Amino acid sequence: MAPIDATPSFKHKAYTALKNAIVAMDIYRNREDIRLDERKLAQDFGISRTPVREAMAQLESEGFVRLVPRRGIYVVRKTKREVIEMITAWAALESMAARLITQTATVDQIAGLRKMLTTFEGGKVRAHLDEYSEVNIEFHQSIIKLSGNRVLIDLAENLFTHMRMIRRKTIVEKDRADRSMRDHMNIIEALEARSTDRAEELVRDHALGLADHVARFADYLD
């Protein structure tokens, strides 16, 4: 872990501020392109254009904005195909994480996952239960983190952030939510049983199932 930098550079502060702003934008609600103004943002943040530009460059390489020369900076709206590709990549990363967990995680760590899940299940959060809900994403993110593999964690982080951006538009019927819940429980049990191959398979199929669902029903994308 990075030792806390007591003096976050303006660039880094601009980066997090912009990322939060973009994620909170609910970009998939309306279809008009959203353009960001370097100079206005710099003024709002009370800094110069330079750190804003450097933050933008990073956000571009992470797929959040697109810098069009002499035209402007536009927030990226992922196509349906791209969303499916991201979920597929996520399936690859998380299923590998599941393998690693069966081999290296402590019982307490896996118990933490179960606790998170039961708390979720019992709660009234069932109301706005959708597949991209914050709790749901946190559960999957926890699996990745338990792998202890920094590369997996970092790669998945960006994918999850993109997921957060489209979760609002994804309302899932109750049948699918219940199945998702059962999948999660099965995953936990496979992890507890240290069944490497089975855990991998369950995690992978769970994610790929979502990809397939998006492919069939997420016509609001594009």
Next chain:
Amino acid sequence: MAPIDATPSFKHKAYTALKNAIVAMDIYRNREDIRLDERKLAQDFGISRTPVREAMAQLESEGFVRLVPRRGIYVVRKTKREVIEMITAWAALESMAARLITQTATVDQIAGLRKMLTTFEGGKVRAHLDEYSEVNIEFHQSIIKLSGNRVLIDLAENLFTHMRMIRRKTIVEKDRADRSMRDHMNIIEALEARSTDRAEELVRDHALGLADHVARFADYLD
């Protein structure tokens, strides 16, 4: 009409130039930290510091350099643990790619893989055959590309670039090279047979085998 952008920005040109320079540096040969001087590089390229800095920022987010405030810019040398983590992540991505290939690739595409492999096998390149050789990396990169999944391709690209940086230090005994060759052939056959699970397993175990090999014998890292 070709909408070709004939004017790559200085920033982009500096980025590729720097990346090539860093990859060609053979950073793992000696143990001294290698520092890069913004101002000198800008002069060498005949441009100002700004595009160099923006390129550096991107290279930092990709894990190639580390920007230390008021100290300098240092080329990153991956630790043994980090290399293993990268190979593990690569295993996750490529095994998923193998799954996708069995489902969507054309016979011609898979035939291309086999051709690449036999050409390699028959050639005299066997001399300096090592697990990180350019041809070897290209083979695995081709598998990822055949998946047709842009996200997988992009994520793996960075990992492969890092692999290229350490390939020179990795001399592998002949036994392992032969086994690697057999693995490759088995992978091709599984892909041709459209055996989804088997192809995934073979690709994954091949990569994880390399990770294990590095864990046991790559003491020159660290």
Next chain:
DNA sequence: CTGCTCATGCTGGTATACAATATGCCAGAT
């Protein structure tokens, strides 16, 4: 000879000025 202090210089971080280019408006010709 040894240890400490402080001035100086080098470094990346930031701000700002300048250059290049895409776009839209408007005048004038057809």
Next chain:
DNA sequence: ATCTGGCATATTGTATACCAGCATGAGCAG
């Protein structure tokens, strides 16, 4: 009325000037 050409403007790309902090080492005190 419509089209065309150019100019004004807006916006990013690039260069440069300035700032702040740390490392270094010279020089002095002991």
